[in-house]
Amino acid sequence: MDGLSERPFRSLVRKLGSAMSYTEFINALDILANIQRIQKKIAFYEVERPVVFQIFDDDPARILNAAQQLIPFQPDIIDLNLGCSARHVSSRGAGAGLLPHPFKVAEIIRNLVKHLPVPVTAKIRLGWDEQNRNYLEIARIVEDNGAQLIAVHGRTRAQGYTGRADWDAIAEVKASLHIPVIANGDVQNVADIQRILSHTHCDGVMIGRAALQNPWIFCQKDRWQVSPQEVKSWIMLHLNEMVEFHGADRGVILFRKYLKRLLIPYQLSDEFLLPLLTTTDLDLFKGHLGDLFHFLIEQKS
Numbered sequence: 001m002d003g004l005s006e007r008p009f010r011s012l013v014r015k016l017g018s019a020m021s022y023t024e025f026i027n028a029l030d031i032l033a034n035i036q037r038i039q040k041k042i043a044f045y046e047v048e049r050p051v052v053f054q055i056f057d058d059d060p061a062r063i064l065n066a067a068q069q070l071i072p073f074q075p076d077i078i079d080l081n082l083g084c085s086a087r088h089v090s091s092r093g094a095g096a097g098l099l100p101h102p103f104k105v106a107e108i109i110r111n112l113v114k115h116l117p118v119p120v121t122a123k124i125r126l127g128w129d130e131q132n133r134n135y136l137e138i139a140r141i142v143e144d145n146g147a148q149l150i151a152v153h154g155r156t157r158a159q160g161y162t163g164r165a166d167w168d169a170i171a172e173v174k175a176s177l178h179i180p181v182i183a184n185g186d187v188q189n190v191a192d193i194q195r196i197l198s199h200t201h202c203d204g205v206m207i208g209r210a211a212l213q214n215p216w217i218f219c220q221k222d223r224w225q226v227s228p229q230e231v232k233s234w235i236m237l238h239l240n241e242m243v244e245f246h247g248a249d250r251g252v253i254l255f256r257k258y259l260k261r262l263l264i265p266y267q268l269s270d271e272f273l274l275p276l277l278t279t280t281d282l283d284l285f286k287g288h289l290g291d292l293f294h295f296l297i298e299q300k301s
Contacts, residue, residue, distance in 0.1 A: 001208055007043045008241035009258065012234070013211060014048050017218040019204070021048040025081045027094075028057035028066035035069055040245075042073055050076035052121065056084060058093035060104060064111045071117065077149075078116055080108060082124040082138065085157045096125050096157035099138055106141045113146030123151040123184070123206075126169050129158035139173045139181075147179065151206050154185035161209070171200040182206045189214075189222045212261040223265055228296040231262060235289060248282045266296060 002024050010021045024041045031038055044051045053075040057063045067078050082105065084095030091097065098105055112120040122142045127133035133156060142150050152173050154165030165185025174181040183196045184206035193205050207217060214223040215234065238258060243251035256277050263273070272295070275288045 001212075004212065004257070006041065006245070007045065007048075008238060008245050009215075011045050011048055012238055012241065013215050013218050016215055017220075018207075018211075020050050020052065022052045022054055022079065025054040025056050025084065025095075026066075026070075028055055028059070028062045031055070031066040031069055032062065039073075042070065042075070043245075052077040052079045054079040054081050054123070056081040056089060056094045058097060058104075060107045060111055063108050064115060067112055067116055075118060077119050077121055078112060079151075080112065080120070080122045080147075082122055083151075083153050085125065085155075085160045090157055096128065099125065099134060099157065100128050100132060102134065102137055102141055105138060106145050109142055109145040109147050119148040120146065121149040121151070122147050123153065125153050126156045126166060129156050132156075133169070135169055135173060136176055139177055143177050143179050149180045149182065150177065151182035151184055153206075154183070167196055167199045170196075170202065174200050174202050180204065184208070187217075190217060190220050193217075193220075212258065213264055228293055232289070232293040232297075235259065235262060236286075239285075239289075243282065249280055252280055252282050252285050268292075 005022055005024045014021060021044060023044070026038050026041055042053055053070050055063060055066055055070070055078065057066065063080070070078065081095050082098050084090060086095065089095040089097065093101070109120060109122065124135060124138050124142070126135040135152065139150055139152070150173070152170045154167055154170050155161070155163065167183070170181070170183045170185070180203040182204045183200045183202040187193055187196055187205055187207050188210050196202070196205055211217055214226070216223065216226050239251070239255050242255045245251065246254055259276060272292050276285065276292070279285050279288065
């Protein structure tokens with residue numbers, strides 16, 4: 001998740017039980033332009049292993065070159081993004097924009113497998129749109145050219161994150177391949193984890209956006225089971241990691257996007273939200289958090 005799946009968040013959900021860490025996806029152009037610029041995106045703690053570096057681009061040679069430049073940073077896996085539906089990525093033929101070009105996908109996977117010393121994996125969507133759902137063709141190409149795992153998001157590029165994920169299609173992929181398949185899409189709560197596994201017979205489940213509101217899903221807890229005290233404790237841990245990683249001012253500002261999602265279940269008024277989402281001072285921020293959770297805990301008791 002671009003701008004979200006960075007070390008502070010990943011390392012904390014690993015402690016809750018996540019099995020595998022994917023970095024933010026990285027543009028091959030950025031890697032080749034200045035490897036130093038993307039080092040924060042690929043920073044990780046040893047305890048996070050296995051760690052997956054995910055890259056995207058539309059050019060086979062550039063993708064290989066970029067992947068080779070990442071190897072000295074010791075990823076466990078290099079993953080090719082064939083799933084990003086964002087217009088600025090897919091419209092230039094990268095991410096899900098590669099799905100209409102199976103021969104190019106084959107060349108990219110084949111080159112990565114041949115020249116990299118670590119396993120190669122891929123994440124795909126079901127196709128460009130409803131009229132072009134070529135997920136089985138792409139999945140077989142990924143396997144036939146040597147990739148060792150595939151993750152499948154059960155929507156097309158055109159859907160973005162709208163509509164329902166098609167778990168039947170994910171099940172088709174699993175039934176058609178020999179390599180492990182990870183199911184992704186519409187896993188919102190603990191019950192959904194078992195439902196998607198039972199429905200698709202996949203080897204694992206990938207949880208993205210839902211974990212931002214409920215990171216406790218990785219330890220089999222739905223959000224209603226998490227007390228305000230636990231939420232406050234998590235927020236302070238995450239905030240401290242962000243400040244250590246980005247510095248005080250930037251850490252506070254970047255933490256807001258996580259905080260806003262964590263607070264959604266409380267349906268707070270602007271009286272509580274605005275001070276938290278506008279202050280840049282760390283001490284003031286912590287003071288506002290203390291006031292908020294004093295109110296929430298009192299309300300709960």
